[in-house]
Amino acid sequence: xxxxxxxxxxxxxxxxxxxxxxxxxxxxxxxxxxxxxxxxxxxxxxxxxxxxxxxxxxxxxxxxxxxxxxxxxxxxxxxxxxxxxxxxxxxxxxxxxxxxxxxxxxxxxxxxxxxxxxxxxxxxxxxxxxxxxxxxxxxxxxxxxxxxxxxxxxxxxxxxxxxxxxxxxxxxxxxxxxxxxxxxxxxxxxxxxxxxxxxxxxxxxxxxxxxxxxxxxxxxxxxxxxxxxxxxxxxxxxxxxxxxxxxxxxxxxxxxxxxxxxxxxxxxxxxxxxxxxxxxxxxxxxxxxxxxxxxxxxxxxxxxxxxxxxxxxxxxxxxxxxxxxxxxxxxxxxxxxxxxxxxxxxxxxx
Amino acid sequence: xxxxxxxxxxxxxxxxxxxxxxxxxxxxxxxxxxxxxxxxxxxxxxxxxxxxxxxxxxxxxxxxxxxxxxxxxxxxxxxxxxxxxxxxxxxxxxxxxxxxxxxxxxxxxxxxxxxxxxxxxxxxxx
Numbered sequence: 001x002x003x004x005x006x007x008x009x010x011x012x013x014x015x016x017x018x019x020x021x022x023x024x025x026x027x028x029x030x031x032x033x034x035x036x037x038x039x040x041x042x043x044x045x046x047x048x049x050x051x052x053x054x055x056x057x058x059x060x061x062x063x064x065x066x067x068x069x070x071x072x073x074x075x076x077x078x079x080x081x082x083x084x085x086x087x088x089x090x091x092x093x094x095x096x097x098x099x100x101x102x103x104x105x106x107x108x109x110x111x112x113x114x115x116x117x118x119x120x121x122x123x124x125x126x127x128x129x130x131x132x133x134x135x136x137x138x139x140x141x142x143x144x145x146x147x148x149x150x151x152x153x154x155x156x157x158x159x160x161x162x163x164x165x166x167x168x169x170x171x172x173x174x175x176x177x178x179x180x181x182x183x184x185x186x187x188x189x190x191x192x193x194x195x196x197x198x199x200x201x202x203x204x205x206x207x208x209x210x211x212x213x214x215x216x217x218x219x220x221x222x223x224x225x226x227x228x229x230x231x232x233x234x235x236x237x238x239x240x241x242x243x244x245x246x247x248x249x250x251x252x253x254x255x256x257x258x259x260x261x262x263x264x265x266x267x268x269x270x271x272x273x274x275x276x277x278x279x280x281x282x283x284x285x286x287x288x289x290x291x292x293x294x295x296x297x298x299x300x301x302x303x304x305x306x307x308x309x310x311x312x313x314x315x316x317x318x319x320x321x322x323x324x325x326x327x328x329x330x331x332x333x334x335x336x337x338x339x340x341x342x343x344x345x346x347x348x349x350x
Numbered sequence: 351x352x353x354x355x356x357x358x359x360x361x362x363x364x365x366x367x368x369x370x371x372x373x374x375x376x377x378x379x380x381x382x383x384x385x386x387x388x389x390x391x392x393x394x395x396x397x398x399x400x401x402x403x404x405x406x407x408x409x410x411x412x413x414x415x416x417x418x419x420x421x422x423x424x425x426x427x428x429x430x431x432x433x434x435x436x437x438x439x440x441x442x443x444x445x446x447x448x449x450x451x452x453x454x455x456x457x458x459x460x461x462x463x464x465x466x467x468x469x470x471x472x473x474x475x476x
Contacts, residue, residue: 025463026390026393027390027393027450027459027461028390028392028393028457028459029452029453029454029457029458029459032454033452033454034450034452034454034459036450036459036461036474038473038474052393056393124435124437125434125435125437126434126435126436202473202474204474204476207476208476209474209476211473211474220473220474221471221472221473222472222473222474222475222476223446223448223472223474223475224475224476225475225476230442231425231442231443231444231445231446231449232446233446233472233475236472245474245476246476247476253437282476
């Protein structure tokens, strides 16, 4: 046997190993949450680490853009007097429009004017507590102009006009885009990676995920946490192409008082955390902005209305409910073989 | 005159064995050394520990000061952070690959890294 042939055989395993491109990962914090990005090859010509530097820088720009606590943030111009017209940037205008769409189609299960109520409850902080009924009602009246009932059509906090002009419809109301801006941001970060030659990637920001392209080793697999044992999973989503996944659950930020769990997903007309029986909902969408905008309404709304909303928007949703017998699941009909779960189905009346 | 043989039968046996070793190496390359708890601050990996090791506590410098991470026996958790609300301290332990803990004011993320990425593993857990 020729020495060259023998050498080639001996080197084969090492050559095979070195040809396999390992994903490059970055973890960081922005927008009050943790982010990570995983780049799968082949990509470039920009080196992966340089591409990730651009992604992190973009996340910090978006953090400032959508900050609701930074007095210098572009969003702060929305804290004017009722009737004022202000001009915002095109990105803020896009997200504000999406917020209004989510508010309308969900029948007020989404509201970008809940900032003060969330602060009052303090959920996710060390001062989390059940506020007095009077203090909740005072903030509801400030937000809506009256004490709403569940059947009321609620007024918008602002209107978006052409040329990115925004008319304020409530006095000095802090606008909270925390329930939707992360989704927009994850889409933006994905676009940055596409533009520099890394189209196969996964980005996660505060629970919003976009899995883009198709990685060399096959499909993307996204796990769904068990809402009552969050270090275990109760389902797996498989995706073969670009798609966004978002989960909202009552286990993410909460406190327990007198045996009752008070979580961070508010039912706007009541000023209280939603009590529809859902403990977690996971949604598969075309974009992360869609996912972020509609996951919380799908959590808040009752089972019949939320299934109708998911079907009408063409979204795939996976609800988990807690019953005296344990957890059960309800899914939309379009998942096919993209969702696997070991949870039993919920009773037909839910 | 006879043409020289490229390889003897024994060489083909060697070829099969070496290719099998190559295939094993191919499929086991990423993270085959077991799960680790890694700490990132501002995107930089500052520390990592084998999760299968004995229980231990280490201090890592976050943006606001020292953060104490407990790791070992298959899990990791944050036992002290100088953040105002201590959310990360109350987040419990992480065990699965891709599970994360974040101390946002400290700009610090603890993540379980390991060998489960791939067709039979998970890419993310939102």
